[in-house]
Amino acid sequence: MRTSLLVCLGWCALVAQGFAQAPPPGASVSGGGGGDYKSSTAEGGADRLFDVNSDSVDMENGSMQWKGKTFNLGNSRAMRMRFERYLSAPAAGGDMLKYQDLLRRIERLLAPNSINASNYLANQQEAFNLLFQAAEYEVDGNNCLTIATQVQKVWNMRAEFRQLEVTKNQLEAIRKAQEGVVVNRADKIEAANDERSSQGSSKGGAPKLAKSTGGTTELGYRVKDEQRTQAEILAKNAEMTALGLKAQIEFQSQMVGFLLARRYRHCIISSAFYRVLFKSGNQGIKVGAKEVKEFFPVSDFVPTLESLDTLSREAMNDVTIGMHTVDDLVKQGELYSAFERLQETYFLGEFEPSVMMYEQAKKREMLELWRDLRELQRLGDEHDLANVEGYVNKVRGRARDFPGAAILSKVNNAINASNMAVLSAKQAALAGDTAKAEGALERATKIWPQNPAVKEFANQVVSRQDTLAQKIPEFDRMVAEAKWRDIFNKKLDFALALAQDKARSEKLRQVVNRIGELDANIQKAQVLASQNNPYLAWDVIVETSRSEPDDLILAKTRSDVAPLVADYAKTIGIAEKLEKDGGDAAALTAWLQAQDLNPASPACGAAIKRLAASLAQGAPAKASPVAPTPPAAGDDVVVPPKR
Amino acid sequence: MSKINPLVFALGVPTVVIAVLVFVVVGRSGGKFTNLSPFSLKSYRQDWTALQGNSYRLDCKVEQQLAFLEGKGRLLVVSPIVDRDKEMDKANLGRLPVFVPADTTQSFEVGQRFKFKVRLSRDLLLVEDLERF
Numbered sequence: 001m002r003t004s005l006l007v008c009l010g011w012c013a014l015v016a017q018g019f020a021q022a023p024p025p026g027a028s029v030s031g032g033g034g035g036d037y038k039s040s041t042a043e044g045g046a047d048r049l050f051d052v053n054s055d056s057v058d059m060e061n062g063s064m065q066w067k068g069k070t071f072n073l074g075n076s077r078a079m080r081m082r083f084e085r086y087l088s089a090p091a092a093g094g095d096m097l098k099y100q101d102l103l104r105r106i107e108r109l110l111a112p113n114s115i116n117a118s119n120y121l122a123n124q125q126e127a128f129n130l131l132f133q134a135a136e137y138e139v140d141g142n143n144c145l146t147i148a149t150q151v152q153k154v155w156n157m158r159a160e161f162r163q164l165e166v167t168k169n170q171l172e173a174i175r176k177a178q179e180g181v182v183v184n185r186a187d188k189i190e191a192a193n194d195e196r197s198s199q200g201s202s203k204g205g206a207p208k209l210a211k212s213t214g215g216t217t218e219l220g221y222r223v224k225d226e227q228r229t230q231a232e233i234l235a236k237n238a239e240m241t242a243l244g245l246k247a248q249i250e251f252q253s254q255m256v257g258f259l260l261a262r263r264y265r266h267c268i269i270s271s272a273f274y275r276v277l278f279k280s281g282n283q284g285i286k287v288g289a290k291e292v293k294e295f296f297p298v299s300d301f302v303p304t305l306e307s308l309d310t311l312s313r314e315a316m317n318d319v320t321i322g323m324h325t326v327d328d329l330v331k332q333g334e335l336y337s338a339f340e341r342l343q344e345t346y347f348l349g350e351f352e353p354s355v356m357m358y359e360q361a362k363k364r365e366m367l368e369l370w371r372d373l374r375e376l377q378r379l380g381d382e383h384d385l386a387n388v389e390g391y392v393n394k395v396r397g398r399a400r401d402f403p404g405a406a407i408l409s410k411v412n413n414a415i416n417a418s419n420m421a422v423l424s425a426k427q428a429a430l431a432g433d434t435a436k437a438e439g440a441l442e443r444a445t446k447i448w449p450q451n452p453a454v455k456e457f458a459n460q461v462v463s464r465q466d467t468l469a470q471k472i473p474e475f476d477r478m479v480a481e482a483k484w485r486d487i488f489n490k491k492l493d494f495a496l497a498l499a500q501d502k503a504r505s506e507k508l509r510q511v512v513n514r515i516g517e518l519d520a521n522i523q524k525a526q527v528l529a530s531q532n533n534p535y536l537a538w539d540v541i542v543e544t545s546r547s548e549p550d551d552l553i554l555a556k557t558r559s560d561v562a563p564l565v566a567d568y569a570k571t572i573g574i575a576e577k578l579e580k581d582g583g584d585a586a587a588l589t590a591w592l593q594a595q596d597l598n599p600a601s602p603a604c605g606a607a608i609k610r611l612a613a614s615l616a617q618g619a620p621a622k623a624s625p626v627a628p629t630p631p632a633a634g635d636d637v638v639v640p641p642k643r
Numbered sequence: 644m645s646k647i648n649p650l651v652f653a654l655g656v657p658t659v660v661i662a663v664l665v666f667v668v669v670g671r672s673g674g675k676f677t678n679l680s681p682f683s684l685k686s687y688r689q690d691w692t693a694l695q696g697n698s699y700r701l702d703c704k705v706e707q708q709l710a711f712l713e714g715k716g717r718l719l720v721v722s723p724i725v726d727r728d729k730e731m732d733k734a735n736l737g738r739l740p741v742f743v744p745a746d747t748t749q750s751f752e753v754g755q756r757f758k759f760k761v762r763l764s765r766d767l768l769l770v771e772d773l774e775r776f
Contacts, residue, residue, distance in 0.1 A: 578766075583691065583765075583766040584766070584767075585691075585740055585765070585766040585767035585768070586687070586688075586691045586766040588740045589684075589687065589688065589737075589738075589739045589740060590688070592720060592737070592738040592739065592740070593688070593737050593738070596737065596738065608709065609709075612709035612710045612718050612740070613710055615709075615710070615718055615740065615742065615767060616709070616710035616711070616712050616715065616716070616717070616718045616742075617712070619715065619716060619718070619742040619744070619767060619769070620744065620764070620769065621714065621715045621716060621744055621745055621746070622744050622745075622746050
């Protein structure tokens with residue numbers, strides 16, 4: 001039972017998840033999941049439908065796993081809506097082809113094999129211009145404008161960089177002039193000092209007072225000026241470095257952003273622009289290196305621009321193959337597998353032309369399937385097991401490859417487990433174990449809340465309470481009125497109602513035994529009568545009537561047999577009456593008369609024996625000496641008057 | 644040799660035979676208790692109270708001894724001897740109990756026939772005198 005419950009609860013939990021799968025909690029763009037783009041949909045049946053950790057698409061959390069990475073697709077509701085919108089939207093038309101052509105032209109212009117020193121600027125400019133044309137297409141989502149803005153910023157940065165270079169050169173010239181002034185001033189001071197020293201040594205004696213060396217203070221200011229200029233130059237150098245780094249970081253951030261937003265073509269175009277705009281020394285990945293490395297399970301892997309290109313192209317390739325697979329599965333009639341593949345492929349590359357241009361009729365078919373699956377999931381969420389089978393069959397009708405058997409098997413297991421729990425609750429309730437009954441009922445309800453057996457049981461419990469309230473007084477009244485047959489006829493109701501009342505139960509048992517014995521005697525009499533032995537049948541009836549004088553069935557049997565034994569019955573009746581009135585000898589005579597009719601009668605034999613003993617005891621030892629007056633000889637027997 | 648008149652033989656022998664037969668028949672049908680009325684089982688069954696205290700003659704056959712109490716008597720079941728050809732006597736067919744007090748030395752066997760002088764003491768037939776036949 002417990003196992004069944006666990007199985008059922010497990011199933012219920014799985015059903016609640018539906019065919020959407022949940023990634024590890026907190027999964028994000030940078031989070032490391034254990035998934036694989038090779039979807040677990042390759043696995044079988046219900047596990048595929050309900051296993052929360054197997055699929056690459058997670059509707060619940062709005063994420064998708066691909067190559068061990070989790071892509072955040074927004075909240076689950078928005079994600080579902082987006083997919084549903086895609087399924088119901090018409091396929092992208094001819095504009096899409098033009099748009100694709102524009103993107104390809106931009107790629108070609110910036111490709112390493114087409115760009116050289118002569119067309120370096122021209123190709124950049126042409127590609128730049130094409131970005132604006134591409135941005136006009138709705139499917140682009142103005143992402144090309146973002147790239148153009150990014151490129152423009154790099155160009156502006158370059159101009160700024162050049163300006164800084166000029167400023168730096170000017171400052172360097174100033175610094176050099178200032179350096180010359182400082183040197184000049186220092187030379188003059190040294191020369192004045194030398195002159196003063198030489199004048200003192202040539203005259204001998206005590207040194208004369210001479211003019212002290214001037215210009216020291218000025219020299220100090222000049223040095224300070226030169227140092228300030230030097231600092232400004234260094235500041236300009238730092239500013240230029242920061243500017244370059246900022247441009248790289250912004251550009252690379254945008255590229256990684258495109259990749260993670262699954263705008264693979266925009267990522268490739270950004271990468272191409274970056275390669276052209278920045279020198280080879282700046283081609284290393286500074287932003288998102290850690291994330292990109294996670295796509296490649298190699299310990300000493302160095303992420304580069306080409307890594308981003310590779311990922312983007314591989315994703316595009318996967319999407320193309322995925323859509324071919326979807327189309328093929330649809331052709332094979334395996335709509336459910338096709339739906340799963342489409343779902344994965346859509347979330348991997350929803351902006352890819354092959355996805356956007358998929359035929360509307362086929363998408364419409366999958367939309368219907370999607371709605372049925374969602375309804376099935378809802379039924380699972382609500383544990384509405386009774387209706388699951390109908391929906392599974394409906395889905396099977398649409399998609400013959402839908403793994404319904406496993407689901408139905410689990411549903412049946414759950415139904416059985418619930419019913420078993422109800423049965424257990426009933427047994428416990430009948431045994432008076434209320435706590436156990438409650439527990440079992442709770443289990444049954446948890447497994448299958450709408451189980452009709454649970455409702456029926458609840459009604460029975462309520463009804464039983466009512467019955468208990470009514471049956472006990474009714475039983476007491478019937479006992480008081482000695483309506484044994486009526487009690488017997490309601491023995492099951494009373495047995496249930498009086499199960500907890502030992503005294504009344506015992507009384508009921510006695511009544512049932514009593515009527516059972518009575519019925520056996522009635523049956524015996526009926527058999528004797530049918531065997532042409534009505535007198536013995538009558539004996540049985542009479543004997544039984546002594547203990548059960550009011551039983552209607554017995555009375556009916558008696559009335560059925562009575563015509564067959566009218567003389568016998570009449571005689572016995574007379575005998576009984578005479579005996580009752582104290583006429584033992586007359587009664588004995590009547591019993592003897594009855595015995596003549598029914599020699600095998602135990603009743604007659606017993607009565608005769610009884611009366612004989614009585615009469616013998618009561619008779620006088622001697623005949624009375626009284627000599628009565630004899631009636632006139634020849635007279636007939638005096639006929640006593642009728643009383 | 645004197646001859647007896649044949650007429651004497653012709654009249655005398657039948658007369659003697661008839662006389663003997665009359666004697667026998669009268670003797671059998673009469674005997675003891677001829678002065679008593681025969682007991683009617685039918686009347687007894689109908690209302691024994693009307694017969695209380697009366698004495699009757701009961702010709703019967705012993706059917707069964709129901710009880711015997713030393714010093715007190717015995718209770719016999721007898722069946723009246725009736726003429727089965729008479730429709731009226733058929734009503735007296737049956738068995739009835741009679742009490743023979745202990746003061747009689749007569750033995751009783753099943754099948755023996757007796758003439759009883761019975762008196763109805765309440766509803767019980769008490770045998771006051773008897774004769775086997």
